[in-house]
Ligand code: GUN
């Protein structure tokens with residue numbers, strides 16, 4: 194018997210929507226119940242009338258008008274950049290030096306990291322994000338704080354300390370500190386503990402020597418179920434710098450390939466300026482290109498060519514990239530993804546966007562049996578959305594005729610205000626303290 198249940202309008206995807214209607218790609222139940230086990234996993238999903246007998250005597254969270262979906266998944270976000278977000282007027286390399294590297298030095302302080310971890314998880318919950326792939330700072334304390342906060346909330350995160358050994362401020366560089374040994378220690382402590390997983394995180398080729406990239410590759414061979422996350426081909430000056438630093442490699446992507454950093458658990462942020470040979474490397478290794486639209490627009494990096502990458506057979510995920518990105522909300526991220534594709538004459542349907550934020554991103558992480566769908570056996574991580582959350586949304590909803598239009602209103606006009614509740618392992622993550630105070634009259 195279930196320990197609890199949730200009732201409302203259930204939406205979950207089965208596969209990526211193809212074509213205009215997306216027919217058969219999702220399952221929608223107008224009045225459905227998800228039965229949740231004592232272990233925080235889904236026991237059953239179905240129509241309320243079919244499951245009514247199984248919820249007698251157990252608490253049922255009621256969300257009659259709201260949409261209940263699997264929690265959103267953010268596949269690229271920087272934990273130590275919560276006070277970098279909204280930093281003015283610079284492109285990538287200057288932005289890193291002027292704002293990011295300065296801020297990230299504060300995470301040497303474990304108390305600072307712990308306070309910010311609480312803020313970070315509250316903010317993710319407010320936005321309906323239940324799993325994220327997080328870059329820490331170079332300090333083990335940052336990732337320790339992150340995993341500890343995730344674990345105490347029942348959430349499953351993928352994270353790793355950024356490793357760097359050149360082209361940054363001395364305080365962030367692994368000179369005589371052995372960040373690979375520190376990563377190994379964190380792997381031992383956290384990888385596979387509860388829901389936590391480790392990602393080897395060389396920041397990008399600009400800030401790592403040949404030797405450090407090779408050591409990261411060795412670590413991945415030693416623990417084949419680790420993730421790898423880094424940045425790739427985000428900005429033209431960055432690419433020129435990589436060419437200068439690695440003159441013998443035919444391309445930026447080839448630098449990572451040679452170090453053994455590509456593979457099905459490798460997440461490459463941005464992938465904006467790649468040649469055909471680089472696309473072939475990503476495809477052949479089944480690496481994941483991570484589309485970060487708000488960041489690409491804000492830092493002025495370029496437009497992600499979704500159609501080109503997808504038709505080359507490359508796996509694609511979607512992410513916020515806070516604090517280069519400007520919103521923690523995957524809804525706002527989808528809205529900007531839509532606009533980036535519009536500028537290139539491409540489409541992102543609402544069904545495709547919601548699939549990507551849930552099942553699609555879970556599949557990119559190889560975790561679709563665990564998160565991203567409403568299916569028996571998966572964790573009971575949900576986001577509950579109200580498409581009438583603001584006056585502008587409610588006004589627009591008066592003319593909406595179907596589910597797909599409702600989803601498009603949610604992604605275009607919605608943000609944290611549209612999130613009624615977020616559940617992690619079946620438990621509400623938002624309490625009244627998460628809601629902003631009422632406006633001053
Ligand atoms: N490239 C290397 N580091 C970073 C970072 O922190 N943010 C972004 N957007 N790109 C990077």
Ligand code: ZN
Pocket residue numbers: 269271424462514517
């Ligand atoms: Zn990033």
